Amino acid sequence: MPSHLEARPANRLALPTILVLVAVAGWGLLFVSQRSAAEFEEHLRAQVSSLHQRQMELLNERAQRDTAVGTLEKLRSEVAALQQEQEGLIKARDQIQADLTRLRAEQDAAGAHSHRSQTAGEEAEHASIVTAQRALTKLGYGPLALDGIVGPGTRQAIEDFQHDRGLRVTSELDPATLRQLTASNKTATLE
Numbered sequence: 001m002p003s004h005l006e007a008r009p010a011n012r013l014a015l016p017t018i019l020v021l022v023a024v025a026g027w028g029l030l031f032v033s034q035r036s037a038a039e040f041e042e043h044l045r046a047q048v049s050s051l052h053q054r055q056m057e058l059l060n061e062r063a064q065r066d067t068a069v070g071t072l073e074k075l076r077s078e079v080a081a082l083q084q085e086q087e088g089l090i091k092a093r094d095q096i097q098a099d100l101t102r103l104r105a106e107q108d109a110a111g112a113h114s115h116r117s118q119t120a121g122e123e124a125e126h127a128s129i130v131t132a133q134r135a136l137t138k139l140g141y142g143p144l145a146l147d148g149i150v151g152p153g154t155r156q157a158i159e160d161f162q163h164d165r166g167l168r169v170t171s172e173l174d175p176a177t178l179r180q181l182t183a184s185n186k187t188a189t190l191e
């Protein structure tokens with residue numbers, strides 16, 4: 001047999017074998033590519049899901065930040081209002097302290113005047129009692145000490161004088177009794 005004939009049947013067998021091998025390799029590549037595509041698609045879905053979840057987290061963080069910024073602005077506004085109120089209160093306190101200082105000075109001045117008036121009033125009352133004691137003694141209602149004190153003896157003399165003159169008996173040096181004593185003392189002095 002010629003040698004070129006022997007090579008032919010081997011070539012004939014080689015072509016279908018190569019075709020089968022190419023077909024198997026193609027099917028294998030197709031299978032691998034489909035499997036890789038499925039795995040890739042699954043991987044992409046996982047990444048998309050992860051990105052979506054991260055997007056939601058970022059949106060929540062943004063909403064929280066916006067709320068915090070709004071709260072911060074509100075607090076700043078309240079702080080400004082409180083500062084204005086504090087300034088008003090400080091001014092009011094200062095005004096009240098100034099008024100209080102002025103009132104204390106006026107009160108001290110009035111107290112000094114009142115003390116002088118009280119002292120003058122006490123002196124006038126003391127003088128009235130001494131005058132009444134002198135008049136009662138001149139009119140015969142006992143020897144009374146001219147001390148300006150309404151003691152038991154002076155009180156009894158006043159009571160007797162009021163009874164004898166038809167005055168209301170109070171045992172006190174009331175205005176009516178003082179008028180009568182003053183008038184009687186002038187009359188007794190003239191005699």
